[in-house]
Amino acid sequence: MEPHMRLPLAILYLVLIVSAQKNRTFTFPQGFLFGAGTSAYQTEGAHDVDGKGQSIWDTHTHEHPDRIADGSNGDDAAKSYYKYKEDIEAVKEMGMQIYRFSISWPRIMPLGLPNIINQKGIDHYNSVINEVLSNNLIPMATIYHWDLPQHLQDLGGFANDDIIIYYEAYAKVIFENFGDRVKWWCTINEPYYQAFGYEGTLFAPGLNSTGIGGYLAAHNMIKAHARVYHLYEKQYRSKQKGRISLNMPIDWPAPRDKTSTQDQEAAKIELEFSLGWFAHPIYSKEGDYPQVMKDRISNFSLAAGFPFSRLPSFTSAEVEYIRGTADYFALNQYGSKHVAKGEQGPDPSFDRDSGVVMTGNKKWPSSRTSKWETITPKGLRDIIAWIRKEYGEEWEILITENGFADGGQLNDTLRVGYLATYMTDMLKAIYIDKCKVIGYIVWSLIDSFEWMSGYTSTFGLYQVDFKDPERKRTPKQSAYFMANITKTREIPSFYAIVTNKLDKLEGL
Ligand code: NOJ
Secondary structure, eight states, X not given: OOHHHHHHHHHHHHXXXXXXXXXXXTBOOTTOEEEEEOOHHHHOOOTTSXXXXXXXXXXXXXXXXXXXXXXXXXXXXXXXXHXXXXXXXXXXXXXXSEEEEEOOHHXXXXXXXXXXXXXXXXXXXXXXXXXXXXXTOEEEXXXXXXXXXXXXXXXXXXXXXXXXXXXXXXXXXXXXXXXXXXXXXXXXXXXXXXXXXXXXXXXXTXXXXXXXXXXXXXXXXXXXXXXXXXXXXXXXXXXXXXXXXXXXXXXXXXXXXXXXXXXXXXXHHHHIIIIIHHHHHHHSSSOSSOXXXXXXXXXXXXXXXXXXXXXXXXXXXXXXXXXTOOSSEEEEXXXXXXXXXXXXXXXXXXXXXXXXXXXOOTTSOBOSSSTTXXXXXXXXXXXXXXXXXXXXXXXXXXXXXXXXXXXXXXXOHHHHHHHHHHHHHHHHHHHTSOOOEEEEEEEOSBOOOOGGGTTSSBOOSEEEOTTSTTOOEEEOXXXXXXXXXHHHOBOOTHHHHHHHHHHTOTTO
C-alpha cells in the first residue's frame, strides 16, 4: 500500500468500527423479549363476583378512601375480568411476546385457606392463560401482587410467620392448575412496597408499625418466596420446566452532592436498604441481609432499649436455604432520586434506621402526575451495572416493569420519549457494560388503578375510558411506538441524542 494511503484508510476503518458499534447499540439482540404487564387488583374489577373473597386492598380503599388521591378503588377498575381477551389482543397487536398478569389469591381462595378453593377463580385464570397461548404469547404470572386475602390479614398477614405455609399451599394450587402452561413465574411483586404496608399507611394493610412491622413482613416474605422456590424445585421443575423469580423495585440513588463523602455513603446505604434488603439474601454469594442493615438496625434497637435487633435474623440454615432461590433477576425500575445523610421519620422507623434522606431534583424532568417519577434513563443503566457488579455476571436480568405515568391522554409524547431513552440506556448496559438483560416488559398494558393515586396517574400504553361502562380501550401513541420497536427491533437513532442529553443531567 502506498504510504500516503495508510492514514486515510486507517481513519476510514476507525469510522466504520465506531459506526458499527453505534448501530449495534440501538438494535435489540436476537431472542430479546418484549412484553407488557398488569396486576389483578389494578385491572380486573369484579371485586365481589363469582366467589372472590375480600382482599386487603378492598378493605383499605373502602375503609380509607381518604388515603387514595381521588377516593376511588379497584371495585370495577378496567373490568379486565370480563375484557381480558381484548387486553391480550392488545399485547399481540404491539408485536410483543410476553403478557405479565397477576393471580388474585382471594379469587382462588376466598379466605386464603387451602381447604376452600373457588373453582370459578381457577376457571378464570385457565381462560386467561389459554387465551394468551392461543395468541402465541408467553404468559408470565405473578403469584402475589399485594392483594392478600383479608382473612389472612386478620391473623397478622405477613407479620405472622404462619403466612409461609399458607402462601406455600396457595402456590401449590397455582402450580398444580397452571404450571403445565405457565413457564415464567414471579412469586411476590415488590416485597419492598408490600413491607411498607406494615411500616406506614400509604399501602394496604396500612398498619403504621414503623421500624418493626415492615421488617417482620419482609422477613416472612423472603422466607415464603424461598419456600415456594424449593417447592417448585422438588415437585414441579422437572416436569414443568419453568423459571421463578421475585420482582425488586429500585429508584437509582444519586448522592446529592457528588463531592461529599457523606452523600456518597448515603447512596450506598440506600442501595442496600432498598434493593439489598431483598436481593442480598437471594442473589449474593454469602446470602443474608446486607451487613450495613444488620449493623445499623441492631445499634439503633439496642440504644433504644430493645433487647434484640428489630431486624429479625436468619439462622445459618435459613441463609443457605434462601440463597440462590431465583432463576433470573426480575427488576422493576422507574426513576432516580437524590440522597443525603440525615434524620427523618419517627423513632423507631425504617427511615431513621437507614439515616438517609431523599429529595427529588427539580432540574430533572419528571412525570406531572407522579412526581416521584423522574425521566432519568441513566438510572436504569447504572442499577443494571450495579446488580452485575454486586451479585455476579451470571444472573440474567429481566426488566419486569418500566413505564411512565401521565393523565391518560392519547398523545403521550413524554411516555414515548421515556420508553425510548430507557430502552436506549438498557441497550448500553447490554452492549457496553456487558450485562445480560434478556427482556423488557412495559408497565403497563392499560390504564389502571394506581394504588394511592387512584385513577389520577396512569401508566397504560392503552387508554381506558373509566367513564364508559364498557371501559373502552384505545391505543395511545406509545402503543404504536412499541409496535414499531418490536417490528424493526431498533430504536430510532434520534433518541440516542436525547438519551445522551438526559444522561448528562446535572446531579445524576
Ligand atoms: C410497581 C407496581 O408493581 C405496580 O403495581 C405499579 O402500578 C407500578 N409500580 C407503578 O407505580
